[in-house]
Amino acid sequence: MQNQTQIFGIRAIIEAINADKSIDKVFLQKGLRGELFTELESLLRKQGINTSYVPVEKLNRLTKKNHQGAVAQISPITFYDIEHLVLNVIESGKTPLFLLLDQLSDVRNFGAIIRTAECTGVDGIIIQKKGGAPVNGDTIKTSAGAVYKMPICKVDHIKDAVFYMQASGIKVIAATEKTDNTLYDVSFKEPCAIIMGSEDRGINPSTLKIVDTKAKLPLLGDIQSLNVSVACGAFLYETVRQRLAIDN
Structure with missing residues (x-):
């Protein structure tokens, strides 16, 4: 059974959005700051992507990788117009x-x-x-x-x-x-x-x-x-x- 794909890291998620990937939801670390993080937040708002601010422990449960405070879930299907x-x-x-x-x-x-x-x-x-x-x-x-x-x-x-x-x-x-x-x-x-x-x-x-x-x-x-x-x-x-x- 195909599961939902995860991507992690602020830059990787920005690039996925710009590449028109079908992103279902993005989890962001509460309280995180920085120029790149702000750029991601702005892009998420502009694209109307479902976003949740969560404690870092939640992100650590989602992935063991270096997530930099951001994890995205990519849909396994392509949505229609x-x-x-x-x-x-x-x-x-x-x-x-x-x-x-x-x-x-x-x-x-x-x-x-x-x-x-x-x-x-x-x-x-x-x-x-x-x-x-x-x-x-x-x-x-x-x-x-x-x-x-x-x-x-x-x-x-x-x-x-x-x-x-x-x-x-x-x-x-x-x-x-x-x-x-x-x-x-x-x-x-x-x-x-x-x-x-x-x-x-x-x-x-x-x-x-x-x-x-x-x-x-x-x-x-x-x-x-x-x-x-x-x-x-x-x-x-x-x-x-x-x-x-x-x-x-």
């Missing part, structure tokens, strides 16, 4: 189906969702550059390798993806309990993008304001929530059911 992906899917003649993940944080949930998405014909997954689960070894393992088959895009904010989908004629459906509609009341037959929220906070309220439709899963037991990957599977297979009915 959202505009090219959406355009290619539309031009292919098929009915688009996209999945937007609003800061999903658990890598195993992420991997499980990627696996289900691949099995249900999702055309691509869009995630936010900051705040979400990385594509790492656990993601790859849980996805059963589907991460290598599923186009994944990164955007600055999920709202950017919502606006782009809507401008492309794709209906945006939010999976949220903050509605009276169940997913069985909503049509998934036309081009659509489904948004799933994070495990603890759900979908960002500002994002909910701009979606086209909201839908929830009916919950008949005492526990009023489902694991996000299970909920996502229910939404995707309802989409499959409705679309298969058209073909038949």
